[in-house]
Amino acid sequence: MNKVENILKIKGYDKFKCIADKCKFTCCKGWDINVDTNTYNKWREKDNLNYLLDNVRFIKSHRENTYLIKKETKAKCPLLNNEGLCNIVIDHGDEYLSLTCKNFPRIENNFDYVKELTLSCSCPEVVNIISNMKEKVYIDSNDSLSYIEDLGCLKIRESLVNIFQKEDISIENKLILSYDMLFNMLESDDLDYENLIEFLDNYKSKKYIKEELNKYKDYVNKDTIESLKEINSLFIDIIENYRNVPIFKEALKDIYKFAEEINIEKLFKNWKDFNNLFKEYDNLIENCILSKVLSNCVSDDLEEMIILFEMIILEYLLIRHAVFLKYCIKKQISIQDAKDYIVIFSRIIGNNSEAVIEFLLDMFESEIVEVDYICSLTLI
Ligand code: SF4
Numbered sequence: 001m002n003k004v005e006n007i008l009k010i011k012g013y014d015k016f017k018c019i020a021d022k023c024k025f026t027c028c029k030g031w032d033i034n035v036d037t038n039t040y041n042k043w044r045e046k047d048n049l050n051y052l053l054d055n056v057r058f059i060k061s062h063r064e065n066t067y068l069i070k071k072e073t074k075a076k077c078p079l080l081n082n083e084g085l086c087n088i089v090i091d092h093g094d095e096y097l098s099l100t101c102k103n104f105p106r107i108e109n110n111f112d113y114v115k116e117l118t119l120s121c122s123c124p125e126v127v128n129i130i131s132n133m134k135e136k137v138y139i140d141s142n143d144s145l146s147y148i149e150d151l152g153c154l155k156i157r158e159s160l161v162n163i164f165q166k167e168d169i170s171i172e173n174k175l176i177l178s179y180d181m182l183f184n185m186l187e188s189d190d191l192d193y194e195n196l197i198e199f200l201d202n203y204k205s206k207k208y209i210k211e212e213l214n215k216y217k218d219y220v221n222k223d224t225i226e227s228l229k230e231i232n233s234l235f236i237d238i239i240e241n242y243r244n245v246p247i248f249k250e251a252l253k254d255i256y257k258f259a260e261e262i263n264i265e266k267l268f269k270n271w272k273d274f275n276n277l278f279k280e281y282d283n284l285i286e287n288c289i290l291s292k293v294l295s296n297c298v299s300d301d302l303e304e305m306i307i308l309f310e311m312i313i314l315e316y317l318l319i320r321h322a323v324f325l326k327y328c329i330k331k332q333i334s335i336q337d338a339k340d341y342i343v344i345f346s347r348i349i350g351n352n353s354e355a356v357i358e359f360l361l362d363m364f365e366s367e368i369v370e371v372d373y374i375c376s377l378t379l380i
Pocket residue numbers: 017018019020023024025026027028104105122123124125
């Protein structure tokens with residue numbers, strides 16, 4: 001008997017609508033745009049579309065051949081017109097768009113006969129949808145996917161989601177607890193499926209969670225100045241290559257300059273007030289993290305899963321620091337700043353994860369950073 005495909009969607013999925021020329025972070029600029037082979041062949045086979053091939057470059061590699069739109073990574077797509085609209089859509093309709101362009105910001109994950117549809121926070125309209133949600137983001141998946149046997153990664157993701165659904169734990173502690181959980185699994189050497197379920201069940205117990213978090217309580221306010229220094233230099237190193245990307249320039253210019261010139265002791269004076277004010281955005285930021293966990297944390301490889309989650313933590317730290325620098329300059333926080341930095345760091349980290357992993361390798365000689373280091377940057 002044929003299996004019926006079950007389609008699950010993240011909350012708010014059907015509300016998404018691209019605002020095209022009105023978008024200040026258009027996805028047609030600032031990164032490489034892939035042309036999938038099917039689309040490439042459609043362009044090649046139709047006489048009236050042949051001219052589009054002049055805009056494609058071919059990259060041959062030992063793993064797979066890739067077609068990309070011919071442009072510098074930072075530059076805008078040559079097919080975007082001066083009104084910010086796509087010439088392919090105008091002249092031929094969106095069925096001739098490459099899959100990347102047609103799908104973004106939609107993300108599809110397939111598990112056996114279940115298709116999950118989620119949205120990427122790299123799109124400002126998605127962040128707007130999330131910011132209008134009063135309740136937690138969810139995908140109707142936990143029960144529906146439990147019948148797919150042996151998919152340990154979905155069980156791990158379910159535990160991560162459960163941690164982020166909890167009401168009485170701060171975001172920082174949720175990040176630490178989740179990272180600690182993944183790290184402990186790595187050290188538990190090849191858990192079989194039954195042992196994995198048993199291990200993950202621990203994280204449903206309030207008592208167990210309290211004990212785990214107690215291990216890290218000494219990091220709270222331990223040396224905020226040192227931690228701020230470390231985050232500030234991490235921030236400068238990471239955005240160095242992106243601060244001149246045209247669509248990010250405006251948002252990064254003043255905070256980059258400020259981060260380079262500021263005396264950290266002065267920054268420290270603002271930290272406590274900022275930290276209290278920033279809590280106002282907990283719901284928005286937690287929902288963006290949840291949305292990323294649902295879209296990204298689906299790897300069968302535990303090390304890969306840890307790196308994926310590490311990227312989420314890094315994004316959080318950079319967003320928090322960017323909003324903090326803005327607060328130091330303007331003496332206030334605006335929801336728009338928070339939303340803009342969510343989009344920007346989602347693109348810088350999420351879409352350039354290979355470059356970020358290389359950066360971590362250079363700095364720490366490992367792609368996976370120790371829990372203690374994560375605590376020292378997060379629990380300040
Ligand atoms: S980033 Fe989102 S809203 Fe902006 S152009 Fe792309 S899909 Fe549309």
